[in-house]
Amino acid sequence: MDITVNDFLKRAVATAEHFGFRSNAHHKGRTECKNCKVPISHTAKVDDRRLDGIYGLLAGGINAYTSSKLHGLDEPVFYYNLEEVPRTGDAAITFHIFNVEKSIAEAILIQTVRSLFNEVGQTNHVVKINSLGDNDSRTRYARELNTFLRKRLNELPPAARELMKEHVTLALSHMIEKNHELALRSPSPLEHLSDTSRRHFREIVEYLDMSETPYEIEPKLLGHYQCFNDAIFSFELQDGLGNSLEEKTLQAQGGRYTSFFEKHLKQTVPAVGAVVILKGKRQPARLPKQGGQNPAIHIIQLGFAPKIRSLLLIDELRREGILVNQNLTSDSLSTQLRQAEETGAKYSIIIGQKEYVDGTVIFRDMIGKNQETIPQSTLVSRLKRVHA
Incomplete structure (x- = not known):
């Protein structure tokens, strides 16, 4: 395409x-x-x-x-x-x-x-x-990789031996790029996390x-x-x-x-x-307009699994042309509700652990201050109806 x-x-x-x-x-x-x-x-x-x-x-x-x-x-x-x-x-x-x-x-x-x-x-x-x-993991991995490669110096390409003088992972990266057999046998950073x-x-x-x-x-x-x-x-x-x-x-x-x-x-x-x-x-000389309307819908979540469910919901609503605000990095219900009010959201969608398990969402009217639990499968049609 x-x-x-x-x-x-x-x-x-x-x-x-x-x-x-x-x-x-x-x-x-x-x-x-x-x-x-x-x-x-x-x-x-x-x-x-x-x-x-x-x-x-x-x-x-x-x-x-x-x-x-x-x-x-x-x-x-x-x-x-x-x-x-x-x-x-x-x-x-x-x-x-x-x-x-x-x-x-x-x-x-x-x-x-x-x-x-x-x-x-x-x-x-x-x-x-x-x-x-992290830093400790990378230090341990570099030490293990260094030991592994030094035991096999005769197998190392000259360029890799030279790169080891700066850092052992540069030598490995070079061998990976060249599809060198030794790279396939080298230790993995995942083993040293x-x-x-x-x-x-x-x-x-x-x-x-x-x-x-x-x-x-x-x-x-x-x-x-x-x-x-x-x-x-x-x-x-x-x-x-x-x-x-x-x-x-x-x-x-x-x-x-x-x-x-x-x-x-x-x-x-x-x-x-x-x-x-x-x-x-x-890159064209004229770039598209950046910044748009403030969405009337705010997504609120509590917990790791609800965060992921909310992230996927945000993408689903994107495909439906429904704009949303969110703060998936927050773990506080009160903070997210306050942000919804500050941004002028008319509706908030709340997903906690119970809603995640039940396949539901809490649909909250931010102006009327009332809320109800509805199946997530009906959310898009509900939003299109109230947000038309």
């Missing part, structure tokens, strides 16, 4: 906004950012940012964070921007979530990218995913299972040691038989890059992002 660049960008913006991401202009215009007087800067150069393996577009989130004064926001920040790939000029969109340590951030990103793929007709795809773990990182990764996999997302756990998906930590993922386009397409219309990669902030900002800022590139289509 051929995708025009204007159609791609228009759909990308609509998808981003639907899942709660807001543009650079929106964030810069917020009072907390404009009035923030606390100075902030980073040390990441162009070559540092390119270590993300995605032309520096993902690690470039550190530029967005500092230039837009996002440190003035003491809350989860959902940020997107329309980008141009260096040198090629290909059109791209970047998604970033700051200040969220929980795995729901990766789930939202993967679902957002997947929805965009489906929206532009690229329905045959699989998510490749791996976890590099801390309890915290293992739980984080398990929750992401649970989301993939619950959402019926096609995925493969790929232990050889590494990323640069100075950029990524914990989850890292990519999207692979396939034909109808499940074979990887050689000519890729879209390229999508993402992951958690908190360690990049720690190195170049000297602060711990939970950061996770994704990049989607439309290959071979240059």
Whole structure:
């Protein structure tokens, strides 16, 4: 399916906004950012940012964070921007979530990218995913990998031996790229995860299972040691038989890059992002309008499984053309109800553990202050009726 660049960008913006991401202009215009007087800067150069393996577009989130004064926001920040790939000029969109340590951030990103793929007709795809773990996990893994490779120095290609002088994972990445036999026998980072990182990764996999997302756990998906930590993922386009397409219309990669902030900002800022590139289509001079109406419907959830159910509901409502607000990162009912009131929502949809098990939702009239429990299967028709 051929995708025009204007159609791609228009759909990308609509998808981003639907899942709660807001543009650079929106964030810069917020009072907390404009009035923030606390100075902030980073040390990441162009070559540092390119270590993300995605032309520096993902690690470039550190530029967005500092230039837009996002440190003035003491809350989860959902940020997107329309980008141009260096040198090629290909059109791209970047998604970033700051200040969220929980795995729901990766789930939202993967679902957002997947929805965009489906929206532009690229329905045959699989998510490749791996976890590099936290700092302790990566240190243990590097030590184990170093021991493994040093016992087999005679088998290492000269280039890999040279790369080991900088970092052992660079040597492994080189051998993976060259399809070297030793790379297949090397230890996996998944075998060295801390309890915290293992739980984080398990929750992401649970989301993939619950959402019926096609995925493969790929232990050889590494990323640069100075950029990524914990989850890292990519999207692979396939034909109808499940074979990887050689000519890729879209390229999508993402992951958690908190360690990049720690190195170049000297602060711990939970950061996770994704990049989607439309290959071979240059960014147009005129970009689609960003920012739209404030939705009249607010999704509220309580608990991990209800979060995932809510995320899938948000995507279902997107397909039906029903706009929503949400804060899937929150675990507080009172906070979410207050946010629904502050945004002027007319209706809120509440999913707790009981509703998740029963396949129902609580439909709350925010103006009349009354509510009722209804089957989730009837929600779309109900919303279309009251929201017509």
